Amino acid sequence: MPSLHLFIWIWLAWLSRGYFSNAQLAWTPIYVDGNSQIDLWTQESKGCPCPWNVNNHQCACCVQDGGCHCGKESPNRCTQCGLEKHCSFMCNMSITSTELQKHSGKSFGQIKSPSLEGPDHCWFTFVPSPTERVEIQIYRLLNVGRFNGSSCVGGFLQLMSGVEPIFSSTDNNICGVNERFSPPVVLFSDDGVASLLFQIFDKTRRSQFLAYFSFTSINNTEGLGFQPRGGMKLQNTDCDWLYQDFACVKLGICTISSPNYPGIYPPNRQCKYHITTSNDRMRVRITFNTLLLPQNYCSTDYVAIYHGSTRSSPHLITLCANQKKSVDYPGPKLLLEFSSGPQVPPYNYNGFVANLEFYEKTTTTEPSLLLFSHTMEQLSNAVQHPKEISTAASYKFKCEITISGNNTRSGHFDTREYEWFPTCRLIFKGRVTDVIHISLFNYRLRAPQCRSVIEIFDGFMEDTKGPIDKLCSPLIKQTYDIEAQNTHVKKYLSTKNIMVILLRRPTAPSSTNEAEFLSGSFFFHDEQISGTMQPNGLCDVKYNGVNSPLAGLLDNPGLQQLYWNIDGPLICTQQFVPAVNQSVIIKILGLEHMAQNPSCITQCGDNGCRCVSKSNLQRVDHFVIVNEEGWTIACLCGAFQPEWFPVSVRSWSSLTVIYSVAHYIWSNKGFSFSASYTFNTDTICSDQIYTLHSGEIVLKNISTPDNLNHFYHQTCTWTLHSNVERQLELDITSKQNRPCTAWNISVHEYSASAKDRHLGELLHSFCSRDSHKQYLLPWKLNTVIIRLKTLSRTLPQFRIKWKSQVIRANTRFGTPTAAPNAVSSVTCLQPSVSIFLILLILTGLHCENGTNTYR
Known part of the structure; x- marks a missing residue:
């Protein structure tokens, strides 16, 4: 057991070597008297009067400043005043800072554990004042477990927060068969009441430890009560902090450290220090004054810095062992992560301390100051x-x-x-x-x-x-x-x-x-x-074929300072709405810097390109084109091969391009793309109304593009309307042999109240594989809608013929006829009905009280 004067000598020697000045392996100097002593409170084992018999001088001599005699049970020993009842068996006890100060005048003391025969345990609870932290200095371990290369087995000495001395895998855990620590292993607890657990699992003849404790002031000018400066501990986290530039600039400098510094840090932790700036000219300089981590444990004990708020952000640097360094980075967000693995002997490491200094880049911008005399x-x-x-x-x-x-x-x-x-x-x-x-x-x-x-x-x-x-x-x-x-x-x-x-x-x-x-x-x-910027979004625009340029390039979002503070998903849309006599072509020429996520691949087939993802697609960078109903026509993600470009879509209804970055930050602005659009004048798929009693519909041929991944998207409707009662016969033929998912034709009743192109009840469906079909529609069903839906590499080829059986005596004028089983009163035409159709029926219809009256 080291004597007190030896302890003081060790401390002074380390101080002279500069360890204390660097805040490395520092601890509170505990000093009472310079005379030769047996222990901290006993100067001599004999030679002084016994408290119960002043004539007997065979009792121990106590240190006058804080020492008290143990009594008749231990006549040759002294202990700290206030702890006399634990003199012979220092175990399972609570030590309160205020009571210790009251009886001994000291804020520190010594723990000499009893000699235990394992398995057994002891606990010690320390109650500091609100301005203090608990410090434990461990000098000697004898048969207190052993280190098996990754953890302590058979026994340990552990300091933990709270009053319940229950083993925790995330708190400091020290062990050793026969260890003398010089300098001592220093443990700190900053969360109020702390407990020291002495646990032996193995069968032993003698297990014991020697330690000193101190209630150390948080404001200790010597740095032993070190606390982070300028930061804010995040609620509901173990060791996460937030440092913001406006707070640090006000203080001049902020300081961060590993948990429990300058004592050894707890094991198996991932502490996150979030560093934020408030504008795009602000930078942060991180200076590591101290970095002392276990040698050869860089895979578990390290400091890593990321340009963003998560570990998925771009990695900047990793430091381990004793690699002290100064680094300089821009904002808006940095993440400093401190990782610790299992605690390893000889426990001579204590983490890191770093200063944060925020400063602005120099700018050449000059104000335009105009001086006038207005009051x-x-x-x-x-x-x-x-x-x-x-x-x-x-x-x-x-x-x-x-x-x-x-x-x-x-x-x-x-x-x-x-x-x-x-x-x-x-x-x-x-x-x-x-x-x-x-x-x-x-x-x-x-x-x-x-x-x-x-x-x-x-x-x-x-x-x-x-x-x-x-x-x-x-x-x-x-x-x-x-x-x-x-x-x-x-x-x-x-x-x-x-x-x-x-x-x-x-x-x-x-x-x-x-x-x-x-x-x-x-x-x-x-x-x-x-395009027209949409007021409710940050990057959503709309192109109308009526007034937008007929051709152009698509803008890459995310490059302007508007996006500077975004840290998370970024979704931008560009919508293209062709006019009645137009189609729109979106052509994707290339993608760059898209995150190569193996969980998402692109598969292109006859029905467009699809993103096949093992996880939620919102967690993966992707580029997608959807139709007006939100159905995906083309989706690109992952390692899309350059030779597959260009990917293009031609549509006669609106298309929306969606640019989606799973995690956008200003320093890593997501992927970029090259794409173009063109509005083309044609009437191939415009919504048309036919009032003739017979006729045919055939799509015109258009030139086929050279690229393989070109897709046609169509939603065309043709309305067959008659002002007289009739029976309609349809004849549909096709020489193609395509699946129904490539294109299909459907026949619907007309419904004035239906929001989707007045499509009422489905009557019939035709696929190209049907080759030829004839449909005889119900008598007096005078208005039907034929719809073509296409998503395919090839344009549909078909012919639709219709003819009507009409009884001239029943000639009358009216609106499109509802289904035969509908009520006789028909709702007035909605504003969305074609103007041409309205003009056809004006001569025979006016509305009264929301119903049609014929004249």
């Missing part, structure tokens, strides 16, 4: 009464920042970059065909009672009735919440090519960190070239 009273009056101002040049601001779509199409803005003025106006001015998309990421308004405001105008303030939104102080918005999750971003879309943001602040800030500010991103979208 704040005039300015306020102008803002509140815009009708009194006739033009945008009627008044100006001392701080006016103009961002032109002619100079840049996308970017980030932050009012903290410019000289402070009470009022600043940001003008976003696009080209004639532009609309402006604004996202507000962060803002801070500190003044009370709406004295500071942010107002957003759709156009110049003078030309609008008022702001489309107004944000009042006090109000603080950060990009990420306290759980490191993205918060809702305020988004605005202009109707024309001008958008204005007005920021008003009453008083100048005392420092940059306290300034009221506004930051966000902008994007100028040319609707003449890139």
Whole structure:
């Protein structure tokens, strides 16, 4: 057993070697007296008067500062004042910091366990004050289990949180047959009450340990009460933390560490440290002051950094053993993961400490400051009464920042970059065909009672009735919440090519960190070239064949700063709606940087391309084309072979291209694609109405493209209508031998109330394999709809003939006739019915009270 003066000598020797100054293997110095002693509280075993008989000088001499005699049961021993009842058997006991201080004046002590014959156990509970942590220094183990290469077996010494001394695989676990630790193995517990469990499973003659304990101040200036600085521990997690730039900048620097530092860290942990920035110019420098992990255990004990919020994000660097380093990365999110494996002898490692320093990249952007003599009273009056101002040049601001779509199409803005003025106006001015998309990421308004405001105008303030939104102080918005999750971003879309943001602040800030500010991103979208942006989405656009260019390239989403704070799924849609006399062709020319996920493969056949995925498709990057009903026509994922391109679809109804990235982050913007579209003028599949009593329908031939993976998608309808009672006979033939899934023809009753092209009850179906069929429809069924549905590499070939048996005496005029078994009163035609059909029946129909009356 080491004497106290030997313990002090060891500590001073390590201090002189610089270990303490580097916070490596550091522990609380426990020192009472410099005289030669038997143990921490006993100076001599004999020579002092016995407490029960002052004339007897054969009792132990106690350390005057904190030592008390053990009594008659142990006349030659002393112990710490307050623990006298455990003098002869120090086991199964609770030690409270305040009581220990009250009786001995000390916040530390010694544990010399009894000699146990295994199997047996002892427990020790430590109750610190709210400003303290529990520290255990282990010097000696004798027959306390053994390490089998991966874990302790046969016995252990474990420090755990709480009052229940129950073994935990995730808490510190020390063992050894005959170990003397110099320096000691140091364990810390930061979660209040802690328990030390001494457990022996094997049969032993003598199992024992020697340790010191200390209630260490969290604010210990020597660093032994080390606590992370500037971060926030995430609720319902074991060891996860969040560090945000605005908090760290205010402190100057943030500090992170492994659990229980500077003691050894617990085993089998994966601790995540989420690091976030609030704008795209902010960077973070991570400096590892200390990194001490077990040698040759890099597969289990390491520090890894990812550019994003999950382990699936791009991997940047991994450190292990003692690889101290300084690294520098941009945001918006970084994940630092600390992994620990099983605890291994000689337990001479204690994890890491790193500093986080946030700083902004230098920028060359200069504000456009226009100095004018208008007073704040005039300015306020102008803002509140815009009708009194006739033009945008009627008044100006001392701080006016103009961002032109002619100079840049996308970017980030932050009012903290410019000289402070009470009022600043940001003008976003696009080209004639532009609309402006604004996202507000962060803002801070500190003044009370709406004295500071942010107002957003759709156009110049003078030309609008008022702001489309107004944000009042006090109000603080950060990009990420306290759980490191993205918060809702305020988004605005202009109707024309001008958008204005007005920021008003009453008083100048005392420092940059306290300034009221506004930051966000902008994007100028040319609707003449890139479709009509949809107001409720971030990246959804719509192309109408009536007014869009007849041909163009599809835009790759995710490249503008609007997407800077996204960390998760990204789904963008581009919808193409051909006019009545048009078809649209979408051609996918290539895909790049798509995540090669083996769980998803692409299979192309006669009925289009399909994504075959073992998991939910939303967890896989994919590119898909769907029809107006949401059915998939072409889906690409995984390792799609370049020689299979291009993949194209021609449709006579609307198509939607869906770009889906399973996990998008700004530093890894997902895959890119090359695709084009064309609107083609043709009447091959337009919805038509035939009023003749006989006729035929044949599709015109169109040129076949060269690429293999070209698919036709059709949903064509032809309405056969008659104003007289008749019996209709259909004759359908085809020389093709195609499955029904490739194309089919169906015959339906007309239904005015049906939302899908007025398709009523299905009467008959025809597939090309039927070759030839004749259908005799019910008497007086004067209106039917014939529908063709196609999804195939080949265009359908068929002929539809019809003829009518008519009784002239029953000639009358009316609307399309309902089914023979329907009620006689027919609902008025819906607005969606063809105008041509309405004109046909106007002469014989008017509506009264929602029913048809014939004249």
